[in-house]
Amino acid sequence: MLSLIIPVYNRPDEVEELLHSLAQQQTPPSYEVVIVEDGSTVPCAAVVDRYRDLMSIQYEVVPNGGPSRARNIGVRHATGDWIIILDSDVVLPPDYLYNVSQAIAADGCDAWGGPDAAPSLQDGSFGMWQRAINYAMTSPLTTGGIRGGRKRLTKRFYPRTFNLGCRKALFESLGGFDETM
Template sequence: MKLNFSLIIPVYNRPKEIDELLSSLSKQTFSEAFEVLIIEDGSSEKSVLIVEKYQSQLNLKYFFKENTGAGASRNFGMQIASGNYFIVLDSDVIVPEQYLSEVSKTLEANYTDAFGGPDAAHKNFTVLQKAINYSMTSVLTTGGIRGKKKAVGKFQLRSFNFGISKTAFHKTQGFSKMKNGEDIDLTFRLWENNFETQLIDTAFVYHKRRSTIKQFYKQTFGFGTARPILNRKYPNTGKITYWFPSVFIVGLTISILLAIWGYLTLFSCYYLYFLALFFDSFIKNGLRVGFLSIITSLTQFLGYGLGFLKSQFFRKK
Protein backbone atom coordinates (compact mmCIF):
# COMPACT_ATOMS: atom_id res chain seq x y z
CA MET A 1 0.00 0.00 0.00
CA LYS A 2 1.36 3.40 -0.97
CA LEU A 3 1.37 5.80 1.95
CA ASN A 4 0.02 9.31 1.44
CA PHE A 5 0.86 11.45 4.44
CA SER A 6 -1.35 14.16 5.91
CA LEU A 7 0.30 16.22 8.66
CA ILE A 8 -2.20 17.47 11.25
CA ILE A 9 -1.09 20.44 13.36
CA PRO A 10 -3.48 22.03 15.89
CA VAL A 11 -2.46 25.50 17.02
CA TYR A 12 -3.65 27.89 19.71
CA ASN A 13 -2.14 31.40 19.89
CA ARG A 14 1.27 30.32 18.59
CA PRO A 15 1.92 32.03 15.23
CA LYS A 16 5.68 32.35 15.85
CA GLU A 17 6.03 28.64 16.59
CA ILE A 18 3.98 27.71 13.52
CA ASP A 19 6.39 29.83 11.48
CA GLU A 20 9.35 27.79 12.76
CA LEU A 21 7.55 24.49 12.24
CA LEU A 22 6.44 25.27 8.67
CA SER A 23 9.92 26.49 7.84
CA SER A 24 11.34 23.12 8.93
CA LEU A 25 8.68 21.21 6.97
CA SER A 26 9.55 23.16 3.82
CA LYS A 27 13.07 21.70 4.02
CA GLN A 28 12.08 18.01 4.09
CA THR A 29 14.23 15.68 1.97
CA PHE A 30 11.17 13.45 1.43
CA SER A 31 10.57 13.22 -2.30
CA GLU A 32 6.86 12.33 -2.27
CA ALA A 33 3.99 14.82 -1.97
CA PHE A 34 2.38 15.41 1.43
CA GLU A 35 -0.24 17.79 2.74
CA VAL A 36 -0.16 19.94 5.87
CA LEU A 37 -3.36 20.88 7.70
CA ILE A 38 -3.20 23.76 10.19
CA ILE A 39 -6.17 23.61 12.58
CA GLU A 40 -6.54 26.96 14.34
CA ASP A 41 -8.37 26.16 17.58
CA GLY A 42 -10.19 29.45 18.23
CA SER A 43 -7.01 31.49 18.63
CA SER A 44 -7.08 35.22 19.25
CA GLU A 45 -3.56 35.42 17.75
CA LYS A 46 -4.24 33.84 14.37
CA SER A 47 -1.63 32.13 12.20
CA VAL A 48 -3.26 32.76 8.81
CA LEU A 49 -0.62 35.26 7.65
CA ILE A 50 2.16 32.84 8.61
CA VAL A 51 0.43 30.06 6.68
CA GLU A 52 0.15 32.28 3.59
CA LYS A 53 3.93 32.73 3.70
CA TYR A 54 4.44 29.04 2.94
CA GLN A 55 1.61 28.41 0.47
CA SER A 56 4.02 28.29 -2.46
CA GLN A 57 6.40 25.89 -0.68
CA LEU A 58 3.97 23.42 0.89
CA ASN A 59 0.60 21.86 0.14
CA LEU A 60 -1.04 23.80 2.95
CA LYS A 61 -4.64 23.91 4.14
CA TYR A 62 -5.78 26.26 6.90
CA PHE A 63 -8.93 25.85 9.00
CA PHE A 64 -10.23 28.10 11.76
CA LYS A 65 -12.69 26.58 14.24
CA GLU A 66 -14.12 27.33 17.65
CA ASN A 67 -11.95 26.43 20.63
CA THR A 68 -12.55 22.80 21.61
CA GLY A 69 -9.07 21.69 22.71
CA ALA A 70 -6.14 19.93 21.05
CA GLY A 71 -7.67 16.43 20.94
CA ALA A 72 -10.85 17.54 19.19
CA SER A 73 -8.81 19.69 16.78
CA ARG A 74 -6.64 16.71 15.86
CA ASN A 75 -9.76 14.64 15.22
CA PHE A 76 -11.19 17.46 13.09
CA GLY A 77 -8.03 17.51 10.98
CA MET A 78 -7.98 13.74 10.49
CA GLN A 79 -11.65 13.71 9.49
CA ILE A 80 -11.05 16.09 6.58
CA ALA A 81 -7.50 15.01 5.59
CA SER A 82 -7.09 13.41 2.15
CA GLY A 83 -4.17 11.10 3.01
CA ASN A 84 -4.32 7.50 4.20
CA TYR A 85 -1.78 7.96 7.00
CA PHE A 86 -1.94 10.87 9.45
CA ILE A 87 0.99 12.38 11.31
CA VAL A 88 0.10 14.60 14.25
CA LEU A 89 2.58 17.18 15.51
CA ASP A 90 2.40 19.78 18.26
CA SER A 91 2.81 23.35 17.08
CA ASP A 92 5.87 23.87 19.29
CA VAL A 93 8.13 21.36 17.50
CA ILE A 94 10.77 21.73 14.82
CA VAL A 95 11.08 18.83 12.37
CA PRO A 96 14.51 17.65 11.13
CA GLU A 97 14.98 17.50 7.36
CA GLN A 98 15.00 13.70 7.27
CA TYR A 99 11.90 13.19 9.43
CA LEU A 100 9.36 12.12 6.78
CA SER A 101 11.96 10.04 4.95
CA GLU A 102 12.70 8.12 8.15
CA VAL A 103 9.00 7.55 8.84
CA SER A 104 8.36 6.34 5.30
CA LYS A 105 11.39 4.07 5.22
CA THR A 106 10.51 2.45 8.55
CA LEU A 107 6.84 1.91 7.73
CA GLU A 108 7.76 0.35 4.39
CA ALA A 109 10.07 -2.11 6.16
CA ASN A 110 7.84 -2.74 9.20
CA TYR A 111 4.32 -1.41 8.76
CA THR A 112 2.22 -0.64 11.83
CA ASP A 113 -1.03 1.28 12.00
CA ALA A 114 0.45 3.72 14.52
CA PHE A 115 3.88 4.95 15.54
CA GLY A 116 5.46 7.41 17.91
CA GLY A 117 8.72 9.32 17.78
CA PRO A 118 10.98 10.78 20.47
CA ASP A 119 11.98 14.37 21.10
CA ALA A 120 15.34 16.07 21.40
CA ALA A 121 16.76 19.46 22.34
CA HIS A 122 17.80 21.70 19.48
CA LYS A 123 21.13 23.51 19.78
CA ASN A 124 19.28 26.86 19.64
CA PHE A 125 16.96 26.05 22.54
CA THR A 126 17.22 28.09 25.72
CA VAL A 127 19.05 26.69 28.72
CA LEU A 128 15.73 26.05 30.47
CA GLN A 129 14.27 24.26 27.44
CA LYS A 130 17.33 21.99 27.30
CA ALA A 131 17.01 21.26 31.02
CA ILE A 132 13.31 20.40 30.64
CA ASN A 133 14.11 18.15 27.71
CA TYR A 134 16.77 16.39 29.79
CA SER A 135 14.34 15.82 32.65
CA MET A 136 11.66 14.44 30.34
CA THR A 137 13.95 12.03 28.49
CA SER A 138 16.79 10.98 30.83
CA VAL A 139 17.16 7.42 32.10
CA LEU A 140 17.75 8.92 35.56
CA THR A 141 14.34 10.61 35.63
CA THR A 142 11.87 8.76 33.39
CA GLY A 143 13.83 5.56 32.80
CA GLY A 144 14.23 6.55 29.16
CA ILE A 145 10.72 5.37 28.31
CA ARG A 146 10.01 8.37 26.09
CA GLY A 147 12.36 7.54 23.28
CA LYS A 148 14.70 4.56 23.62
CA LYS A 149 13.67 1.22 22.14
CA LYS A 150 15.62 -0.78 24.70
CA ALA A 151 13.63 0.87 27.48
CA VAL A 152 10.16 0.16 26.14
CA GLY A 153 7.94 -2.79 25.43
CA LYS A 154 4.78 -1.89 23.57
CA PHE A 155 5.21 1.80 22.87
CA GLN A 156 2.65 4.23 24.27
CA LEU A 157 2.12 7.08 21.84
CA ARG A 158 2.75 10.73 22.72
CA SER A 159 0.62 13.34 21.01
CA PHE A 160 3.42 15.78 20.15
CA ASN A 161 4.85 13.36 17.54
CA PHE A 162 2.89 10.37 16.33
CA GLY A 163 1.24 8.77 13.34
CA ILE A 164 -1.94 6.76 12.82
CA SER A 165 -3.43 5.14 9.74
CA LYS A 166 -6.77 6.32 8.38
CA THR A 167 -8.14 2.83 9.05
CA ALA A 168 -7.10 2.89 12.71
CA PHE A 169 -8.43 6.41 13.18
CA HIS A 170 -11.88 5.49 11.90
CA LYS A 171 -11.94 2.32 13.99
CA THR A 172 -10.99 4.08 17.25
CA GLN A 173 -12.57 7.47 16.46
CA GLY A 174 -9.31 9.14 17.45
CA PHE A 175 -8.83 11.14 20.62
CA SER A 176 -11.27 11.01 23.50
CA LYS A 177 -12.44 14.07 25.45
CA MET A 178 -9.79 13.56 28.16
CA LYS A 179 -7.89 16.79 28.79
CA ASN A 180 -4.72 14.97 29.89
CA GLY A 181 -3.52 11.51 28.93
CA GLU A 182 -5.63 11.46 25.77
CA ASP A 183 -2.70 10.04 23.78
CA ILE A 184 -2.26 7.10 26.19
CA ASP A 185 -6.02 6.53 26.11
CA LEU A 186 -5.86 6.32 22.30
CA THR A 187 -2.94 3.90 22.54
CA PHE A 188 -4.92 1.52 24.75
CA ARG A 189 -7.91 1.63 22.39
CA LEU A 190 -5.61 0.88 19.45
CA TRP A 191 -4.33 -2.19 21.26
CA GLU A 192 -7.87 -3.26 22.16
CA ASN A 193 -8.68 -3.19 18.45
CA ASN A 194 -5.56 -5.25 17.61
CA PHE A 195 -3.60 -2.43 15.99
CA GLU A 196 0.16 -2.48 16.56
CA THR A 197 2.26 0.50 17.61
CA GLN A 198 5.99 1.07 17.35
CA LEU A 199 8.62 3.60 18.28
CA ILE A 200 10.53 5.01 15.32
CA ASP A 201 13.55 6.34 17.16
CA THR A 202 14.98 8.03 14.06
CA ALA A 203 11.76 10.06 13.59
CA PHE A 204 12.54 12.55 16.35
CA VAL A 205 11.48 16.16 16.60
CA TYR A 206 12.91 19.11 18.47
CA HIS A 207 10.28 19.86 21.12
CA LYS A 208 10.44 23.29 22.73
CA ARG A 209 7.95 22.37 25.49
CA ARG A 210 6.90 24.90 28.15
CA SER A 211 8.99 28.02 28.61
CA THR A 212 8.72 28.51 32.39
CA ILE A 213 9.05 26.35 35.49
CA LYS A 214 5.46 27.19 36.44
CA GLN A 215 4.14 26.03 33.07
CA PHE A 216 6.24 22.87 33.24
CA TYR A 217 4.87 22.09 36.71
CA LYS A 218 1.32 22.57 35.47
CA GLN A 219 1.96 20.26 32.52
CA THR A 220 3.46 17.46 34.60
CA PHE A 221 0.72 17.84 37.23
CA GLY A 222 -1.76 17.18 34.42
CA PHE A 223 0.18 14.07 33.39
CA GLY A 224 0.03 12.83 36.97
CA THR A 225 -3.71 13.36 37.36
CA ALA A 226 -4.38 11.44 34.13
CA ARG A 227 -2.62 8.23 35.09
CA PRO A 228 -4.98 6.99 37.89
CA ILE A 229 -7.94 7.78 35.62
CA LEU A 230 -6.36 5.63 32.91
CA ASN A 231 -5.60 2.89 35.44
CA ARG A 232 -9.27 2.78 36.42
CA LYS A 233 -10.45 2.91 32.82
CA TYR A 234 -8.02 0.17 31.72
CA PRO A 235 -7.38 -1.95 34.87
CA ASN A 236 -4.88 -4.29 33.23
CA THR A 237 -2.51 -1.46 32.26
CA GLY A 238 -1.54 -0.22 35.73
CA LYS A 239 2.10 -0.56 36.81
CA ILE A 240 3.84 -0.07 40.14
CA THR A 241 6.30 2.29 38.43
CA TYR A 242 3.55 4.90 38.01
CA TRP A 243 3.74 5.41 41.79
CA PHE A 244 7.47 6.19 41.79
CA PRO A 245 7.28 10.02 41.45
CA SER A 246 4.80 10.20 44.35
CA VAL A 247 6.95 7.90 46.49
CA PHE A 248 9.98 10.02 45.55
CA ILE A 249 8.34 13.25 46.73
CA VAL A 250 7.00 11.70 49.96
CA GLY A 251 10.42 10.19 50.66
CA LEU A 252 12.18 13.50 50.01
CA THR A 253 9.85 15.27 52.44
CA ILE A 254 10.51 12.65 55.10
CA SER A 255 14.26 12.83 54.49
CA ILE A 256 14.26 16.60 55.07
CA LEU A 257 12.29 16.24 58.30
CA LEU A 258 14.63 13.51 59.51
CA ALA A 259 17.66 15.61 58.60
CA ILE A 260 16.36 18.43 60.79
CA TRP A 261 16.46 15.97 63.69
CA GLY A 262 19.96 14.82 62.79
CA TYR A 263 19.15 11.63 60.86
CA LEU A 264 20.96 12.13 57.56
CA THR A 265 21.01 8.67 55.96
CA LEU A 266 17.89 9.04 53.78
CA PHE A 267 18.71 12.65 52.92
CA SER A 268 22.18 11.53 51.81
CA CYS A 269 20.61 9.12 49.32
CA TYR A 270 18.67 11.96 47.74
CA TYR A 271 21.77 14.16 47.76
CA LEU A 272 23.74 11.49 45.88
CA TYR A 273 20.91 11.03 43.38
CA PHE A 274 20.74 14.74 42.53
CA LEU A 275 24.54 14.85 42.33
CA ALA A 276 24.50 12.01 39.81
CA LEU A 277 21.75 13.76 37.89
CA PHE A 278 23.75 17.00 37.80
CA PHE A 279 26.92 15.34 36.50
CA ASP A 280 25.02 13.35 33.87
CA SER A 281 23.31 16.46 32.53
CA PHE A 282 26.52 18.52 32.86
CA ILE A 283 28.45 16.02 30.72
CA LYS A 284 25.73 15.99 28.07
CA ASN A 285 24.62 19.63 28.10
CA GLY A 286 27.04 21.86 29.99
CA LEU A 287 27.26 23.50 33.43
CA ARG A 288 24.18 25.77 33.34
CA VAL A 289 21.90 23.08 32.01
CA GLY A 290 23.33 20.69 34.60
CA PHE A 291 22.30 22.94 37.48
CA LEU A 292 18.91 23.72 35.97
CA SER A 293 18.27 20.01 35.40
CA ILE A 294 18.13 19.54 39.16
CA ILE A 295 15.35 22.14 39.37
CA THR A 296 13.41 20.85 36.37
CA SER A 297 13.68 17.23 37.51
CA LEU A 298 12.45 18.13 40.98
CA THR A 299 9.62 20.13 39.35
CA GLN A 300 8.72 17.11 37.22
CA PHE A 301 8.64 14.73 40.20
CA LEU A 302 6.68 17.23 42.28
CA GLY A 303 4.13 17.98 39.55
CA TYR A 304 3.54 14.40 38.46
CA GLY A 305 3.71 12.99 41.98
CA LEU A 306 1.23 15.44 43.51
CA GLY A 307 -1.07 15.21 40.51
CA PHE A 308 -1.06 11.42 40.77
CA LEU A 309 -1.84 11.46 44.50
CA LYS A 310 -4.62 14.00 44.09
CA SER A 311 -6.24 11.98 41.33
CA GLN A 312 -5.73 8.68 43.14
CA PHE A 313 -7.17 9.67 46.52
CA PHE A 314 -9.09 12.93 46.12
CA ARG A 315 -10.74 12.71 42.72
CA LYS A 316 -14.36 13.80 42.73
CA LYS A 317 -16.71 10.88 42.12
Protein backbone atom coordinates (compact mmCIF):
# COMPACT_ATOMS: atom_id res chain seq x y z
CA MET A 1 0.00 0.00 0.00
CA LEU A 2 1.06 3.58 -0.69
CA SER A 3 0.89 6.20 2.07
CA LEU A 4 0.72 9.80 0.83
CA ILE A 5 2.11 12.19 3.45
CA ILE A 6 0.87 15.77 3.18
CA PRO A 7 2.01 18.44 5.65
CA VAL A 8 -0.22 21.49 5.53
CA TYR A 9 -0.17 24.96 7.03
CA ASN A 10 -3.09 27.31 6.31
CA ARG A 11 -3.90 25.86 2.88
CA PRO A 12 -7.44 24.40 2.79
CA ASP A 13 -7.99 25.46 -0.84
CA GLU A 14 -4.82 23.70 -1.96
CA VAL A 15 -5.74 20.57 0.00
CA GLU A 16 -9.13 20.64 -1.74
CA GLU A 17 -7.44 20.61 -5.16
CA LEU A 18 -5.03 17.84 -4.13
CA LEU A 19 -7.75 15.61 -2.67
CA HIS A 20 -9.91 16.24 -5.74
CA SER A 21 -7.04 15.07 -7.96
CA LEU A 22 -6.67 11.96 -5.79
CA ALA A 23 -10.39 11.23 -6.09
CA GLN A 24 -9.96 11.32 -9.90
CA GLN A 25 -7.22 8.67 -10.00
CA GLN A 26 -7.70 6.03 -12.69
CA THR A 27 -7.18 2.43 -11.55
CA PRO A 28 -5.64 3.48 -8.24
CA PRO A 29 -3.72 0.96 -6.16
CA SER A 30 -4.42 0.64 -2.46
CA TYR A 31 -3.47 3.92 -0.81
CA GLU A 32 -4.05 6.10 2.21
CA VAL A 33 -3.66 9.82 2.74
CA VAL A 34 -2.03 11.16 5.91
CA ILE A 35 -2.58 14.89 6.32
CA VAL A 36 -0.67 16.61 9.10
CA GLU A 37 -2.16 20.00 9.98
CA ASP A 38 0.90 21.84 11.29
CA GLY A 39 -0.51 24.44 13.65
CA SER A 40 -2.72 26.08 11.06
CA THR A 41 -4.97 28.98 11.98
CA VAL A 42 -6.97 28.21 8.82
CA PRO A 43 -7.47 24.44 9.11
CA CYS A 44 -8.57 22.08 6.36
CA ALA A 45 -10.70 19.74 8.53
CA ALA A 46 -13.92 20.54 6.64
CA VAL A 47 -12.20 19.81 3.31
CA VAL A 48 -10.85 16.51 4.64
CA ASP A 49 -14.30 15.51 5.88
CA ARG A 50 -15.76 15.95 2.38
CA TYR A 51 -13.36 13.30 1.01
CA ARG A 52 -13.51 10.69 3.79
CA ASP A 53 -16.04 8.54 1.91
CA LEU A 54 -13.87 8.55 -1.23
CA MET A 55 -10.52 7.52 0.23
CA SER A 56 -8.78 6.47 3.42
CA ILE A 57 -7.66 9.65 5.19
CA GLN A 58 -5.90 10.14 8.50
CA TYR A 59 -6.00 13.72 9.72
CA GLU A 60 -3.52 14.67 12.43
CA VAL A 61 -3.53 18.10 14.06
CA VAL A 62 -0.26 19.07 15.73
CA PRO A 63 1.27 22.28 17.12
CA ASN A 64 3.32 24.17 14.55
CA GLY A 65 6.77 22.66 14.25
CA GLY A 66 7.65 23.14 10.61
CA PRO A 67 7.30 20.99 7.51
CA SER A 68 10.09 18.52 8.32
CA ARG A 69 8.54 17.69 11.67
CA ALA A 70 5.08 17.41 10.09
CA ARG A 71 6.43 15.03 7.43
CA ASN A 72 8.10 12.87 10.10
CA ILE A 73 4.84 12.74 12.08
CA GLY A 74 2.97 11.76 8.93
CA VAL A 75 5.35 8.91 8.24
CA ARG A 76 4.97 7.66 11.83
CA HIS A 77 1.20 7.46 11.26
CA ALA A 78 1.51 5.83 7.84
CA THR A 79 0.57 2.17 7.52
CA GLY A 80 1.79 1.56 3.96
CA ASP A 81 5.06 -0.04 2.92
CA TRP A 82 5.74 2.91 0.60
CA ILE A 83 5.51 6.60 1.42
CA ILE A 84 5.08 9.47 -1.00
CA ILE A 85 5.67 12.93 0.41
CA LEU A 86 3.72 15.67 -1.31
CA ASP A 87 3.27 19.36 -0.64
CA SER A 88 -0.27 20.63 -0.24
CA ASP A 89 -0.11 22.58 -3.51
CA VAL A 90 0.32 19.47 -5.65
CA VAL A 91 -2.30 18.43 -8.19
CA LEU A 92 -1.71 14.87 -9.42
CA PRO A 93 -2.40 13.68 -12.96
CA PRO A 94 -5.14 11.01 -13.10
CA ASP A 95 -2.71 8.14 -13.74
CA TYR A 96 -0.12 9.13 -11.11
CA LEU A 97 -0.79 6.45 -8.48
CA TYR A 98 -1.19 3.74 -11.11
CA ASN A 99 2.12 4.68 -12.74
CA VAL A 100 3.93 4.82 -9.40
CA SER A 101 2.65 1.38 -8.39
CA GLN A 102 3.59 -0.07 -11.80
CA ALA A 103 7.09 1.41 -11.60
CA ILE A 104 7.60 0.05 -8.09
CA ALA A 105 6.54 -3.42 -9.23
CA ALA A 106 8.70 -3.32 -12.35
CA ASP A 107 11.86 -1.68 -10.99
CA GLY A 108 11.90 -2.57 -7.31
CA CYS A 109 13.61 0.73 -6.49
CA ASP A 110 13.98 1.90 -2.91
CA ALA A 111 13.45 5.63 -3.50
CA TRP A 112 12.62 8.13 -6.20
CA GLY A 113 11.99 11.83 -6.61
CA GLY A 114 11.87 14.52 -9.17
CA PRO A 115 11.28 18.15 -9.96
CA ASP A 116 7.95 19.86 -10.15
CA ALA A 117 6.28 19.22 -13.48
CA ALA A 118 3.56 21.70 -14.34
CA PRO A 119 1.29 20.99 -17.29
CA SER A 120 2.22 22.40 -20.66
CA LEU A 121 1.68 26.10 -20.99
CA GLN A 122 -0.42 25.39 -24.07
CA ASP A 123 -2.89 22.92 -22.53
CA GLY A 124 -4.81 25.65 -20.67
CA SER A 125 -5.04 23.85 -17.33
CA PHE A 126 -2.84 26.43 -15.60
CA GLY A 127 -3.98 30.02 -15.49
CA MET A 128 -1.72 33.00 -16.12
CA TRP A 129 -0.72 33.38 -12.45
CA GLN A 130 -0.01 29.66 -12.03
CA ARG A 131 2.18 29.68 -15.14
CA ALA A 132 4.07 32.74 -13.87
CA ILE A 133 4.60 31.18 -10.45
CA ASN A 134 5.72 27.91 -12.03
CA TYR A 135 8.25 29.78 -14.17
CA ALA A 136 9.59 31.74 -11.20
CA MET A 137 9.88 28.62 -9.04
CA THR A 138 11.53 26.32 -11.57
CA SER A 139 13.31 28.28 -14.29
CA PRO A 140 17.10 28.42 -14.25
CA LEU A 141 16.76 31.75 -16.06
CA THR A 142 15.26 33.36 -12.95
CA THR A 143 16.70 32.17 -9.66
CA GLY A 144 18.03 28.82 -10.74
CA GLY A 145 14.82 27.31 -9.45
CA ILE A 146 13.75 28.30 -5.96
CA ARG A 147 12.27 24.93 -5.11
CA GLY A 148 14.99 22.55 -4.11
CA GLY A 149 17.67 25.04 -5.06
CA ARG A 150 18.73 26.41 -1.68
CA LYS A 151 22.50 26.40 -1.45
CA ARG A 152 24.32 24.69 1.38
CA LEU A 153 27.75 25.36 2.77
CA THR A 154 28.66 21.67 2.90
CA LYS A 155 29.08 19.03 0.21
CA ARG A 156 26.55 16.76 1.91
CA PHE A 157 23.58 15.73 -0.24
CA TYR A 158 20.25 17.28 0.78
CA PRO A 159 17.33 15.68 -1.03
CA ARG A 160 14.24 17.71 -1.73
CA THR A 161 11.59 17.19 0.90
CA PHE A 162 8.62 17.03 -1.44
CA ASN A 163 7.80 14.99 -4.52
CA LEU A 164 9.70 12.16 -2.90
CA GLY A 165 8.82 8.51 -2.53
CA CYS A 166 10.57 5.64 -0.81
CA ARG A 167 10.13 2.48 1.19
CA LYS A 168 8.88 3.39 4.63
CA ALA A 169 11.52 1.11 6.18
CA LEU A 170 14.27 3.04 4.34
CA PHE A 171 12.93 6.38 5.55
CA GLU A 172 12.81 5.08 9.13
CA SER A 173 16.31 3.60 8.92
CA LEU A 174 17.65 7.02 7.90
CA GLY A 175 15.96 8.72 10.86
CA GLY A 176 13.55 10.88 8.85
CA PHE A 177 14.01 14.55 8.09
CA ASP A 178 16.19 16.85 10.18
CA GLU A 179 13.64 18.85 12.14
CA THR A 180 16.04 21.69 12.90
CA MET A 181 16.00 22.92 9.31
